[in-house]
Amino acid sequence: MRRRFAGQAAGxxxxxxxxxxxxxxxxxxxxxxxxxxxxxxxxxxxxxxxRALRVLRIVCAEPGVTPKAVSQRALIEKTLLSKTLAELESRGLIGRDTHADDRRSVALHATPEGRKVAKASAKAGAALEAELAVALTDAERKTLDRLLGKLSDSLLDGASA
Structure with a gap:
């Protein structure tokens, strides 16, 4: 079997x-x-x-989340996350406050514009997924979802062991 990869001509x-x-x-x-x-x-x-939209969606879903928690949930390295958060903040999509429980920590929150972008981008993401899913039957899609979940769970369980 032969496969085509990015950057290769058809064929x-x-x-x-x-x-x-x-x-x-x-x-x-x-x-x-x-x-x-x-x-x-x-x-x-x-x-x-x-990446930026993934971070924004996490911040929208979990108001007050810390950068460390975002890094863990999104599997983004700390330095890269810092740059992403700075970009989102400079664009007025998120804000940072001193964390109520730990004054040494930062709590992240989405701005109204950030919530608007996150909601619209989630709709666009769902449309993209639907477009990509046409390559699979419903049964194949369910099987893929199940197998990816099983593999991810196994890897996450192994990482915490």
Missing amino acids: ARVSSGQYSDFLTFRLDLTSALLSERANAVYRERWGLDV
């Missing part, structure tokens, strides 16, 4: 049996392709990428 594919058979490679490639497609839509409409 140029990587043969099965090479590095393309590694699950990590295939998952990473699929993630990159999905993010690339979503970023094109999100950057055009809001000037933000998938």
Whole structure:
């Protein structure tokens, strides 16, 4: 079986049996392709990428969340998260306050504009997912969701052990 990867002309594919058979490679490639497609839509409409919108949605869903908690939930490295939070704050989409329970910590909250962008981008994300899902039958989609959940749970359980 031969597969085509990003940056390759149609018809140029990587043969099965090479590095393309590694699950990590295939998952990473699929993630990159999905993010690339979503970023094109999100950057055009809001000037933000998938990562920034993921962070914004977490802040909207959990008012008062700390940067550390966002980093853990979104699996974003601290330095990169700091840059993302600064961008969202400079654009007026989030704000920072001293955390009520720990004055050494920061509590994040979404602004009204941030909530508006998060809501609209979630709708756009759902439309993108529906568009991408046409490649799978309903049964395949359910199986994929189940398997990805099982794999993620296994990895997260192993990380905390």
